[in-house]
Amino acid sequence: MEPIYLDNNATTRCDPAVVEAMLPFFTEHFGNASSIHAFGSEVGKALKKARGQIQALLGAEHDSEIIFTSCGTESDSTAILSALKAQPDRNTVITTNVEHPAILTLCEWLEKEGYIVHKLKVDKKGRIDMDEYKSLLHDRVAVVSVMWANNETGTIFPIEEMAALASAKGIMFHTDAVQAVGKIQIDLKNTKIDMLSLSGHKLHAPKGIGVLYLRRGCRFRPLLRGGHQERGRRAGTENSASIVGLGVACELAMQHMAEENTTVKRLRDKLEQGLLSQITHCFPTGDVSNRLPNTSNIAFEYIEGEGILMLLNKVGIAGSSGSACTSGSLEPSHVMRAMGIPYTAAHGTIRFSLSRYNTEAEIDRVIAEVPPIVAQLRKLSPYWSDKGPVANPEAAFAPTYA
Amino acid sequence: MWEYSDKVREHFFNPRNSGPLEEANGIGDVGSIQCGDALRLMLKVEPETEIILDAHFQTFGCGSAIASSSALTEIVKGMTLDQALEVSNQNIADYLDGLPPEKMHCSVMGREALQAAIANYRGEEWSDDHEEGALICKCFAIDAVMIEDVVKANNLNTVEEVTFYTKAGGGCAACHEGIEEILAKVMSERAGPGEVSPPPACPATPEAPKPPTKKLSIVEKIAKIQEVLESVRPMLQRDHGDVELADVQGKKIYVHLKGACSGCMMEAATLGGIQQKMIEALGELVQVLPSSHMPVEA
Numbered sequence: 013m014e015p016i017y018l019d020n021n022a023t024t025r026c027d028p029a030v031v032e033a034m035l036p037f038f039t040e041h042f043g044n045a046s047s048i049h050a051f052g053s054e055v056g057k058a059l060k061k062a063r064g065q066i067q068a069l070l071g072a073e074h075d076s077e078i079i080f081t082s083c084g085t086e087s088d089s090t091a092i093l094s095a096l097k098a099q100p101d102r103n104t105v106i107t108t109n110v111e112h113p114a115i116l117t118l119c120e121w122l123e124k125e126g127y128i129v130h131k132l133k134v135d136k137k138g139r140i141d142m143d144e145y146k147s148l149l150h151d152r153v154a155v156v157s158v159m160w161a162n163n164e165t166g167t168i169f170p171i172e173e174m175a176a177l178a179s180a181k182g183i184m185f186h187t188d189a190v191q192a193v194g195k196i197q198i199d200l201k202n203t204k205i206d207m208l209s210l211s212g213h214k215l216h217a218p219k220g221i222g223v224l225y226l227r228r229g230c231r232f233r234p235l236l237r238g239g240h241q242e243r244g245r246r247a248g249t250e251n252s253a254s255i256v257g258l259g260v261a262c263e264l265a266m267q268h269m270a271e272e273n274t275t276v277k278r279l280r281d282k283l284e285q286g287l288l289s290q291i292t293h294c295f296p297t298g299d300v301s302n303r304l305p306n307t308s309n310i311a312f313e314y315i316e317g318e319g320i321l322m323l324l325n326k327v328g329i330a331g332s333s334g335s336a337c338t339s340g341s342l343e344p345s346h347v348m349r350a351m352g353i354p355y356t357a358a359h360g361t362i363r364f365s366l367s368r369y370n371t372e373a374e375i376d377r378v379i380a381e382v383p384p385i386v387a388q389l390r391k392l393s394p395y396w397s398d399k400g401p402v403a404n405p406e407a408a409f410a411p412t413y414a
Numbered sequence: 415m416w417e418y419s420d421k422v423r424e425h426f427f428n429p430r431n432s433g434p435l436e437e438a439n440g441i442g443d444v445g446s447i448q449c450g451d452a453l454r455l456m457l458k459v460e461p462e463t464e465i466i467l468d469a470h471f472q473t474f475g476c477g478s479a480i481a482s483s484s485a486l487t488e489i490v491k492g493m494t495l496d497q498a499l500e501v502s503n504q505n506i507a508d509y510l511d512g513l514p515p516e517k518m519h520c521s522v523m524g525r526e527a528l529q530a531a532i533a534n535y536r537g538e539e540w541s542d543d544h545e546e547g548a549l550i551c552k553c554f555a556i557d558a559v560m561i562e563d564v565v566k567a568n569n570l571n572t573v574e575e576v577t578f579y580t581k582a583g584g585g586c587a588a589c590h591e592g593i594e595e596i597l598a599k600v601m602s603e604r605a606g607p608g609e610v611s612p613p614p615a616c617p618a619t620p621e622a623p624k625p626p627t628k629k630l631s632i633v634e635k636i637a638k639i640q641e642v643l644e645s646v647r648p649m650l651q652r653d654h655g656d657v658e659l660a661d662v663q664g665k666k667i668y669v670h671l672k673g674a675c676s677g678c679m680m681e682a683a684t685l686g687g688i689q690q691k692m693i694e695a696l697g698e699l700v701q702v703l704p705s706s707h708m709p710v711e712a
Contacts, residue, residue, distance in 0.1 A: 316451065318476035322426060335476065336449035344450060355450050356474070392432050392480060394443070394454040394472035409474075411445035411452040412530065412542060 015328040016374045020214075021163050021191060021307060021365035022332055027216040027264055030257040034218070037253035045250050046241070055252045062259025069262040070208065070225055071199030079224045079242045080255055084190040084211030085114040087224040088157070090235040090246070091186040091207040092118060095155035096127065097233040099184075102154035108132040108140060108169075110347045111159050115188060132158075137299040138167040138351050146177060155184045160192035160208075164334055164347040164363055165298025166307030168196065172203045179204035184230065190214050194265035195272050195304050206230040212254060216367075217261035221254035268368050276366050277305035279375050283364060284308040286379035291386050293401060297353060297361060306366040309334075311348075311357040312386050314395040314405065320362055323385040329378055334361040356395060356405070418477060419511035425481035430488050435470035440535030442527040446519050446546065451475030453483050455527035457490070459535050464495045471527075478510075478517040485509045486524040495532050501525060515555035519546060550592045553585025554680075558596060565600045573597070578687030579649060584680050632662075635696065639667060642691045650684070657688070660705035667692060670705045 017025070037058070043051030045059055063075045072078060081087045092105060092115070105122060107115055109131040119129045130148050132140050140158075149156075156178045161168045175185040186207040192198065194215035200208065207230065212221035226232055226245070238247030284296055293313040312320065317333025324331055334345030336359065343349060348358035364378070390396040395405040402408040418426075438456035445452035451474060458468040469487035473480050485506050490498045503521035507513045513521055526542060533540035547559035564570065564579045573593050577584040583593050630638065636659075643657055650656055654674040661668045669688070671681060681704065689702035 314474065316475050316479075319426070319480060322423075322477045326427065359450055359474075392429060392472060393474050394452065395474060409443060409452070409454060411443040411454070412540070413445040413452075 018364040020367040033260045034253040034257040065259035065262045073201040081222040083222040087209035088114040094233045098231040104128040104153045106130045106156040109350045149181045157186040160189040165309045166304035167298040175204040212258040217258040290383045309363045312360040313357045315389040316359045335359040421511040422481040425484040426477040429484040440531040442530030444526045446523045451479040455531045479520040482520040482524045518555045551582035554581040556582035
């Protein structure tokens with residue numbers, strides 16, 4: 013049976029049209045875009061076209077606002093470190109406690125270096141308290157960095173409003189939009205966003221290519237210095253094949269934007285309803301009324317996510333989990349903890365993230381396969397008796413933790 | 415995804431002895447703080463012989479936690495309680511053809527559940543004596559609490575010393591930043607604020623030691639060598655290894671590495687650490703070599 017891929021927030025398959033567009037750049041169009049000869053100028057033209065395709069998807073005013081990087085993480089690091097370097101009199105970063113590790117781990121290191129980091133808290137649905145946010149905007153803040161949509165739950169933050177509030181106080185605003193680009197409408201020229209990170213492999217382009225959008229006029233200090241590529245803002249020979257691929261992927265994303273919000277969304281809702289109606293003691297996490305159209309994150313109580321994933325994998329279904337065991341860290345997902353999801357549920361969270369390649373038949377099969385897997389693991393669980401959780405589960409099973 | 419052995423996968427997909435055991439007379443409920451996994455082990459013990467007639471488990475945890483629980487019940491069935499108390503977490507891991515280092519705590523949880531269940535049967539109070547921290551060294555599965563304890567107890571100052579005492583950092587070296595952070599923290603606690611300089615990033619080669627004021631007689635020299643070996647033995651014994659002097663030939667000191675030390679991946683690091691201590695104690699440059707390198711006698 014064909015495997016079913018429902019882990020598109022982790023990475024996506026390259027669209028065949030993307031691969032096709034890239035291939036000549038490994039063979040006949042191998043030149044260096046900086047060269048004067050024909051080998052180089054062909055590549056230079058292709059890069060310019062790709063820059064335009066990305067500009068169009070993001071709604072950027074100028075194509076020179078697009079800086080190619082190696083990945084979303086590089087874009088994030090570049091943005092935050094640039095804001096701090098360019099404004100030495102400002103020592104504070106505002107972010108949230110549900111960001112991707114690309115931001116959070118960097119911020120932990122910045123704290124060790126003596127910077128001040130404020131992490132906005134979220135409520136049970138993963139929403140930011142805007143009053144708390146407003147109260148933190150002061151003249152020592154170098155940059156606000158908030159993700160557009162959460163990778164685990166799909167919850168969307170009010171980025172445009174937050175950027176406008178920061179701008180009114182003269183504070184730079186960066187958003188990690190790797191999950192949002194291609195799934196929700198973005199029109200940067202009509203926002204106050206100064207910097208935005210995107211990652212190619214989240215929207216059917218290859219891995220190893222990212223973009224930092226940098227608003228014209230936003231003070232900038234490069235992370236990598238060297239050659240004059242990207243107008244000296246990101247040195248290093250251009251990854252021309254991947255840039256061309258990303259351009260095509262962005263054009264396709266624009267064409268499929270409506271489909272993401274109708275067909276893909278309908279399949280996601282069907283999957284979620286199909287599982288919630290058959291399985292007791294499970295619930296969707298995050299802000300279900302305001303989230304990405306492709307993401308459903310469901311907490312299956314009293315069992316652990318890695319076991320679910322292994323059994324799903326056995327029947328050819330790929331998802332991901334927020335359990336501690338799948339990350340190799342001490343704790344279940346920081347996003348689940350930030351929302352106050354109890355441990356016995358946080359460990360059993362499974363994220364299903366769809367793409368335009370998923371079919372109705374696939375979703376029907378997942379709806380049929382998941383309930384027996386959950387039942388099988390619950391039979392092994394000390395919190396579970398025959399038909400439901402044991403009475404007062406936390407008291408009935410209270411192990412000595414060591 | 416983890417690289418689980420076929421045996422781990424098989425025990426996860428087809429767990430043995432799962433579910434409640436009505437006639438259980440010894441129950442151990444333990445959890446691992448490291449990842450939130452938890453396990454209830456139920457034993458049915460025959461009172462006259464103290465033989466474990468049956469063992470069941472219920473586990474809230476990942477694939478390797480379920481496989482470790484399943485393996486544990488298979489291992490202890492038919493054992494006496496005293497035999498069962500000899501079962502180590504390594505036995506459980508070996509039964510499953512090994513566990514990834516990040517998952518060794520699942521086998522530790524199994525052993526603790528066994529101790530707790532036996533204590534419960536005997537009407538004793540079980541208390542856990544070890545604490546787990548964040549995994550630092552993935553090559554040798556050494557956690558932060560272990561490193562911090564050893565750094566404090568032995569007044570360590572460098573990553574090399576930490577590797578010598580705990581093995582942590584002796585493999586791929588990717589965790590050296592983490593070890594340095596622990597060192598910096600303990601050293602600043604030790605010194606008080608403002609008195610500490612960070613451990614050197616690239617330690618200089620030690621200068622040749624000053625010659626001792628008086629040349630050691632061969633008897634004095636061997637006594638010193640024995641003294642150094644005695645000082646490192648407790649540490650090696652903790653890892654089920656040992657060392658003894660084989661021979662001294664000029665500046666070459668030959669030692670027998672025994673038990674777990676023999677053939678260990680860390681042999682070179684162990685010998686290097688002993689050599690450093692020898693040089694300091696003897697005040698001259700010497701070489702410490704495994705006895706297998708001794709010249710064959712004519």
